[in-house]
Amino acid sequence: MPTLPPSLPSLPATSPAGYQARHLLVLPDDVVVDEVETLALSRFAGTRWDVVPTGVVPAAAAPRVARPGEPGVLRTSRHTTLTGPFAPVPGLPHGSSAVFDVTVPRERGEAPYPGGGDRDGLGRAFPHGLPHREEGRVVAWLVDAARRLGGHLALDATADGRAAVVLTPDPSVAVDMTVYSDVWLDPDAAQSVLSAVDVRIRLAMDGAEWSGPPRGIADLPLYRGEQMEAETRRRIHAAADEVDIRALTSGEPLDGYGLLLDLGVDGMVAVEVDGQDELPLLLRGLPWTQGGAVAYRVRWEPSDLEASQDEHPSLDFRVARKRAAELVADLARVLHGAVGGEIADDAGFLVEPDDL
Numbered sequence: 001m002p003t004l005p006p007s008l009p010s011l012p013a014t015s016p017a018g019y020q021a022r023h024l025l026v027l028p029d030d031v032v033v034d035e036v037e038t039l040a041l042s043r044f045a046g047t048r049w050d051v052v053p054t055g056v057v058p059a060a061a062a063p064r065v066a067r068p069g070e071p072g073v074l075r076t077s078r079h080t081t082l083t084g085p086f087a088p089v090p091g092l093p094h095g096s097s098a099v100f101d102v103t104v105p106r107e108r109g110e111a112p113y114p115g116g117g118d119r120d121g122l123g124r125a126f127p128h129g130l131p132h133r134e135e136g137r138v139v140a141w142l143v144d145a146a147r148r149l150g151g152h153l154a155l156d157a158t159a160d161g162r163a164a165v166v167l168t169p170d171p172s173v174a175v176d177m178t179v180y181s182d183v184w185l186d187p188d189a190a191q192s193v194l195s196a197v198d199v200r201i202r203l204a205m206d207g208a209e210w211s212g213p214p215r216g217i218a219d220l221p222l223y224r225g226e227q228m229e230a231e232t233r234r235r236i237h238a239a240a241d242e243v244d245i246r247a248l249t250s251g252e253p254l255d256g257y258g259l260l261l262d263l264g265v266d267g268m269v270a271v272e273v274d275g276q277d278e279l280p281l282l283l284r285g286l287p288w289t290q291g292g293a294v295a296y297r298v299r300w301e302p303s304d305l306e307a308s309q310d311e312h313p314s315l316d317f318r319v320a321r322k323r324a325a326e327l328v329a330d331l332a333r334v335l336h337g338a339v340g341g342e343i344a345d346d347a348g349f350l351v352e353p354d355d356l
Contacts (some may be wrong), residue, residue: 008098009069015159021106021135024154024161025090025142029097031149033085036100037074038144042282042349043137044076054087071101080104080138086106089161093152093168099161102142107135117309119173124311125165143169144347158193172318174324174345177332177356179296180279181341182288187257190273190296193338194259197330201271204258261327266320267302269327271335280348293341297332300324329356 016022025036033056040047041059049062052071066072074082084100092099109132112123120143122130131139139155146153147169154163185193187203196202256274263269276295283289302308302324307317333356336343343351 008085009071009101011086011089011101011161013159013161016103016106019106020103021131022157023102023104023139023142023159024163025082025084025100025102025146026092026093026096026152026154026166027085027098027100028150029038031098033072033150036082036145038282039148039349040074040076040082040141042280042347043141043144045281047074047076048079049073050075050081051351074100076138076141077128077134079134091166092154093164093166096152099154101157102138104135104138105133107131107133109133109136109272117306118308118311120169121165121167125167128146143167144349147171147174148345148347148349171327172321174347175300175321176330176346177298177328177351178344178346179298179332179335179339180276180293180344181296181336181339182293183339183341184294185273185296186340187273190257190271190335191259192270193334194261194331197334198261201259201261204219204260204270225229263320263324263327265303266324267300269324269331270297270299270301271331272297272299279350280342280344280350282350283342283344288341294339296332296339298328298335300328332356 001033011024015095017181027036033053037047037049037059041229048060049058049072051061051070051073052058052065054066054068056072069085071086076082080103082100085098086101088096088099107124108129111127111129112118116123118124122139122143130136142153145151146167148171150171151168153167153169154161155165155167157163187205191201191203256272258273259271261269273294273296275292277292279289279293283293300321302317302320304317306312308321309315313321332343333353336353343353345356347350
């Protein structure tokens, strides 16, 4: 797979049309051009190259290959394109080696909620109205892609490529992972597998005993002024009780369960297991996902939820997050070793087990 060529064309000094916005996806030098296509395919089903950069093998047939010195054009929808790679423009962070020029319909909604969390800095970048609809989806993907690739975003770039706000999404924010597989582990087996990482993990399947509806509820009106006859009301409650009893005594097979790992001051890690029909785009249509897949979601629940939405959280929170992320990665790795399949991060991008 080709890395960035040593010589890149200059970013053209053009302004988007009035109904469009221009954003730049800024990449470091260790990024492979194909990675941008793969991440786009992970989020947008219609992704395709209109013009393939020299040396890139496209995932699907493309109209033509770029001429020498010509950038590629990657289309994620009828209205949105990523053109590049280009050489970086002045003013970008140190280590920037290439940019993709993103043109998308300009669609802005309400201003950020005052005092709300702004983990990725989008409220700071769009103080008068956050992107929504297509632009919102594209900007959300750009944040996730820059986080995954260790890059940056230059938002609302001007004709010369400069932007009022440059964002550097923090890679350490992405903690949660999901293992997708066609193998179902029974609760005890899952606990045994995960205990190899931490013996404190426990099944979370205990529910509270239910003794039925409160005594006399069938004799009370449903709401103030309700005129239903008492006998009719009792029949309705009796029929509802029969449905509840059948549901509680039917012995239906288990279709989901959870495990918990208490981390004390660092919060908690939850592992949720169930069947899923909605899968990451790159997994759909594979032979083993035709009927859906089993999802093993490994999530960190921090003690301080408010801090988790801060763009610059405290050192104590960052340390707790790092410890939790290492544990989540270890749990995802051993699960994958037991059930196979694929691992996805919390953005839906696939992750190689060896990279955890």
